[in-house]
Amino acid sequence: TQLLEQSPQFLSIQEGENLTVYCNSSSVFSSLQWYRQEPGEGPVLLVTVVTGGEVKKLKRLTFQFGDARKDSSLHITAAQPGDTGLYLCAGEKRGSQGNLIFGKGTKLSVKP
Amino acid sequence: GAVVSQHPSRVICKSGTSVKIECRSLDFQATTMFWYRQFPKQSLMLMATSNEGSKATYEQGVEKDKFLINHASLTLSTLTVTSAHPEDSSFYICSARSRTSGGNEQFFGPGTRLTVL
Numbered sequence: 001t002q003l004l005e006q007s008p009q010f011l012s013i014q015e016g017e018n019l020t021v022y023c024n025s026s027s028v029f030s031s032l033q034w035y036r037q038e039p040g041e042g043p044v045l046l047v048t049v050v051t052g053g054e055v056k057k058l059k060r061l062t063f064q065f066g067d068a069r070k071d072s073s074l075h076i077t078a079a080q081p082g083d084t085g086l087y088l089c090a091g092e093k094r095g096s097q098g099n100l101i102f103g104k105g106t107k108l109s110v111k112p
Numbered sequence: 113g114a115v116v117s118q119h120p121s122r123v124i125c126k127s128g129t130s131v132k133i134e135c136r137s138l139d140f141q142a143t144t145m146f147w148y149r150q151f152p153k154q155s156l157m158l159m160a161t162s163n164e165g166s167k168a169t170y171e172q173g174v175e176k177d178k179f180l181i182n183h184a185s186l187t188l189s190t191l192t193v194t195s196a197h198p199e200d201s202s203f204y205i206c207s208a209r210s211r212t213s214g215g216n217e218q219f220f221g222p223g224t225r226l227t228v229l
Contacts, residue, residue: 033217042116042205042220043156088155098144098209100218102155 003027004091006103013079014111021074021106023089030094032072034063037086037105046074079110115139116208118221125196126229133191133224135206141186142208146218147179150203162189196228 005024013019023032031050035043047056049065049072056063060083062075076083086107090100115138125131135145144163148156160181162168168181178200180192189208193200203225207218 035220040203040223040225042118042207042223045217045219048217090156098218099146099158099161102157104155 003101004089004103006089006106008106009104010107010109012109012111015080016078017110019076019079019108021076021087021089021108022071023073023091023103024071025091026070027091027093028069029091030069032065032069032089032091033100034072034074035088035090037088039086043088076108079108081110081112084108084110114210114217114219116142116206116219116221118206118224120224121222122225122227124227124229127197128195130192130194131196131226133193133204133206133226135189135191135208135221137187137208137210137219140208140210142189142210143186144209145183145189146207146209147181147189147191148205148207150205150223152203156205159191193226196226198228201226201228 003025007022033048034046037043047063052067052069054065060077064073086105088105089103117136119134123131146161147159150156158171159174160168160170162181162183164183164186170176178194183189203223205223207220209218
């Protein structure tokens with residue numbers, strides 16, 4: 001059972017376009033993290049959201065945590081080729097040892 | 113800060129041999145380290161959680177006798193794949209959680225590509 005549904009799975013866009021990646025679950029998470037992973041490397045943490053309704057911005061990236069802490073979104077404005085990579089959301093469930101449940105990832109390709 | 117290293121980055125071994133992968137937190141103390149495996153074009157799957165000085169907690173379906181985890185210090189955890197077989201070929205990634213961090217972020221190592229011939 002996939003507890004975190006991430007969509008879309010693949011996304012190919014032109015430079016300058018905007019995009020949104022979604023991460024949905026029926027479970028409540030105490031925190032949710034977004035990572036970016038390059039091929040052959042480990043994931044790199046982009047942001048952690050903790051409070052329901054929280055919005056965090058990282059340059060052209062905007063992250064939102066749903067009010068009920070069951071879903072999250074990542075919005076990229078004016079995408080650039082350097083944004084190309086695998087974006088992963090990961091949620092931490094209450095009562096876990098800090099274990100993260102990962103979504104399947106969104107493979108983003110931004111063409112110049 | 114929050115750098116995690118893994119060694120080796122790549123390893124090729126013959127079927128039946130054992131392989132040890134090291135995970136180190138370079139600039140912080142990690143009370144908890146996590147081991148994941150990632151198959152091509154798939155997401156990360158948690159294998160086990162390792163707390164310093166205690167036995168690892170394995171996820172369902174992960175053989176503890178095959179994947180030996182030792183967390184001997186606050187900066188080092190090792191994963192030993194015993195009697196490796198071709199189906200064990202995968203990308204193994206560790207992560208560490210800071211002892212002093214108020215949050216729950218995990219910082220990931222660069223991964224180890226294991227190929228079993």
